Amino acid sequence: MTGIFQSALTGGRALLVGWILPSLINVLIFGVIVTPKISSFDALDAEAARGAIFGLVVTAVVGLVLAALQTPLYRVLEGYLCWPKWLAHARRRRHLARKHLLRNRVDAAALALQDRTGSLAVADRSVLAAFRAHGVIGRYLDVDLHKGAVWLALLEERLHRYPVDDRQVAPTQLGNAIRRFEEYGYSRYRLDTQVLWHELNAAVGEPARKQTDDARMSVDFFVSLLFGHLIVIVAAAVGLATGTVVRPWLVVATIAVLLPLTLLWYRLAVVSTDEWAGAVRAMVNLGRHPLAAALGLTLPQGIDDERSMWLLVDDFVRTGFHPRLTTLDAYRTAPEGPEAGDASASTELAPPAS
Known part of the structure; x- marks a missing residue:
């Protein structure tokens, strides 16, 4: 004790x-x-x-x-352990439908509010009309608008408890709420935090x-x-x-x-x-640079290049080295310090082997 x-x-x-x-x-x-x-x-x-x-x-x-x-x-x-496969699939389909409904309700309410203020784009008028004509979304739209801004914010909060990628939707509410920040690094930067979690945790402050x-x-x-x-x-x-x-x-x-x-x-x-998701999101956003530096890599300027780099790192850690991963050399940081200089000098001055 x-x-x-x-x-x-x-x-x-x-x-x-x-x-x-x-x-x-x-x-x-x-x-x-x-x-x-x-x-x-x-x-x-x-x-x-x-x-x-x-x-x-x-x-x-x-x-x-x-x-x-x-x-x-x-x-x-x-919903990953001790769940029958048929039940897990059925629950996943239900949560996927719930996610899409929440997405449509939030989008429809945003367009309707723009229409009220006269700022709705011409191209979006047909989209709003389709939402209003929909049997389910149209019925929810009037109710959501009547409940006001706080209710709409709660709807968006519920939507954000789902992962961005539909393929990542889990069978339960808790599974989706956790999966949304597990896939955050990959969906934004292609940095798989499930693979690199310990490295990221060691690199951040x-x-x-x-x-x-x-x-x-x-x-x-x-x-x-x-x-x-x-x-x-x-x-x-x-x-x-x-x-x-x-x-x-x-x-x-x-x-x-x-x-x-x-x-x-x-x-x-x-x-x-929600608090856990925010903490992991901050860890990914703020920890990418120190993680890259700790791995001996230079973070590229372009977001597409950065995503390509993290894909290579994920592959390297997950599966090991293979010839295609030599592409990672383009992101490696050049050695610095007297040790690197001495090593290069000794290499240059070394006599050729007889």
Whole structure:
């Protein structure tokens, strides 16, 4: 336990807040409501003290286990793991249709507002007419305009929780909210942050890394709380089935409360990804230059040239060297410093081999 608190004070705040604290909440719910006698949380004596110590140990273990399993836990919520293929495909099609509808609603509202102010271009009048004539978009358009600017901003916010590339759309809301910033570097610069994440994380400054870690911490908190609730619900259901619970009515009420709370935590996890997305976006935008320099490359002036360079780097890291990657030589930085000069001089002065 001492090591855990020491790690929290020396940089492990993300582990403490993201995984240990939610586990403590769930352990308390389980110990007080489901198994008060076993946990000794129903007494105020030495037995209760032992129960409290036991609860702290269980909290630490559960939090560390959940933190170690965070990748598969996230993949389940993102729709990549333990999902039947037919269900994943169906959910992906639904989210793709939802993304297109949001895109059309935002575009239609923007054109309608331009039409109201008299700034609508002639070429866009036919587009606005088509939106108004559409059975679904036309019905949404009047409602969206009536709700005002704040509602339109919320619609655009929901749209921005989807990846730009339709091929990257995931089966779940959380999957799409995370995928949008996972593909940000590639869609803008062809810098695949999934391949170069550790290099990028090492190249950027400490403020950018801390901002990203703090932003993810909020999402971790809700994900850990969600899975902890599910564990408590399953354990409570087993206790009801075996007749080991002391107050069945209270356990049933707890299950009834925790089930909708899991949906709330999921929704809050999706919303919390906005800060995470902004932090990753800043890391990509500000970290490209130091990353290129750390790799011994010079960032080109033109955006097309930069995209070509990052494609080559992605390929080099992902698949290894092959002859086509000699094109990367055009972006390599010339060696500098006395060591490079001495090396070149020694090469020039070296006698030819006999």
